[in-house]
Amino acid sequence: MSDEKKKEFGTADNVRVTRDTPGTRAREDEVNAPGEGGEILPADATQERAVGVRRGMFGAAGTGDTSGFGGLVAPVIFPGATQRPYGGWFDEVADALAEGLAGSGLEQATDRVVVHRGEITFHVRREDLLPVVRLLRDDARLRFELCSSISGVHYPEDAGRELHVVYHLLSMTHNRRVRLEVAVPDSDPHLPTVVPVYPTADWHERETWDMFGVVFDGHPALTRILMPDDWPGHPQRKDYPLGGIPVEYKGGSVPPPDQRRSYT
């Protein structure tokens, strides 16, 4: 798929704890150079993106941790924005996308591009999602005609952008794959639906609503798909416990697994 493995951002070794307070988030408005798509940004710590904090070393909390590492606090840092050139066909796609978006006045639609492990991710603003996917599908140089998968990821500590929705698109014409990522705040989990562009998104978006509580505005019938219709809560969110509810059967009650034994 790509000859571009690992020339890009990094491995766990360059997780640098450069900030004075752990967990300070590198907001993308710092990263965002206005306008010029091809400008090289200085490679400083703001390029990284912290999405949470890791405490301790062994997952145990409280008195269970006798390791002495319980006080360790380290930010969870994801691969940050990549600078041009991205390498291989990534630049062709990025150019075609930038040109197409400039034509409709949406230069700011993709606010960050991450190339990591030979895969390219475009972070898209939610209000521009629909024109971006339409362009990706219809432009002859892009032609991502198949939407392979849509799912969510919940980053509870990524303040203001807790819920990420991830789109995997495939171009059979050019034999390429890209990933789109849209982040929405937990307090306002609304996103435009892409069903008009990709009819296959129907069930994917229903599942993402079911599991994460992301509301896809304009979806033809946004109902639960895996859980029962009257289920409370959205199970794949990080604040939803494993197991969750007691099992009641013939008058007896079995507590949920998370209350039987600690897994954290």
Added chain:
Amino acid sequence: MSTDQHDFYAHGSETSQGRVFTVTGQDWDSISEGLGEGAEERIVVNMGPQHPSTHGVLRLILELEGETVTEARCGIGYLHTGIEKNMEYRSWVQGVTFCTRMDYLSPFFNEATYCLGVERLLDIEDQIPEKAQVMRVLLMELNRISSHLVAIATGGMEIGALTVMTVGFRERELVLDLFETITGLRMNHAFIRPGGVAQDLPAGALDDIRAFVALMKKRLPEYADFCNANPIFRGRLEGVGELDLAGCLALGITGPPLRATGYAWDLRKTQPYSGYEDYEFDVQTWDTPDAYGRFRVRLNEMWESLRIVEQCADRLAGLDGAPVMVGDKKVAWPSQLAIGSDGMGNSLDHIRHIMGESMEALIHHFKLVTEGFRVPPGQAFVPVESPRGELAAHVVSDGGTRPFRAHFRDPSFVNLQGTSVMSEGGMVSDVIVAIASIDPVMGGVDR
């Protein structure tokens, strides 16, 4: 109120949505009587989730005018097991044990796509030993044969071709025997692990594989003789569940339904993984995008899989004693299994080493098995061509010892969205044929 004096359960009742009957079989007369004169032709039928011909717990909601389906919807979720959520509470290696249970007819593909994603995040894709790669391909292709056999067998059973079912399961049993020889289990193997595979090939396995290939070459033509030109079989399948290329792409449908439209899209050729570029095989297509075309694609793909299995066996014969797990001791599973006098268990050599010889080895073993290895933060998506289409795991790591999120793009889940467009306007009896032709496995649909 009841119109049926013979069957206590199959009575009619009035609801706000109209009159409701519970159908339990052989009671059509009582229902047609119960509807009375001047009843409208339109009825809504709930088929499933406990219907033998819906491939597990699939619920179909059909709106009928006489015997014509005017609207078809799927209800899924009856087999939702929360595997993706569970994986977030176990180590990366233990994740394999969960995801192998998703699409239970193609367990090796679930394991493979997950492990390929983890390996990409670990950046050890280039370090997977050749023998592990070949064994993965071998198991996946054997699995493709067994999965297609079930697809053909159950599909045949649903239209009354019971002999196709019995011979299909007869041959599948042989494949499961091979799995048992190689992995120790018939299903739910958890054999493909991040970094390689769990164990080396046992002695004699290659002979068994070669004998199986020789036998299958005799038996596969039986399916063609049974079905290919059988007028009843063709009459039930031809022109049923049609979906052209544009429809497939719009609905995200991949695998045999896509290839039956004549488009040779197969990830093994177009985006090779696990060294598929080194094998000789052809992508099978067909020129009628209907249930019959999908059947023929599956039948032909089994021949191609046999070709690949033969090539794997030849390569494995030259790889005797080669490693099957990545050399990085910080990733590779430390323990080894061995056959003892009381069956398979932990290798006594390994136990002796960690318990008697090296404290460091014991610590290493303990840490890796209980805590697991850490995976650098990031996300990966490595699709594979499962028997049902594009299967992929979206694997997200936050740098910890457990998956931060693992989402499976299961082809059964996506392909089932084609139910409406394949069934509406056709006969009730063709709904089953159309669904059988996309071969959904509910364990994968609901995960």
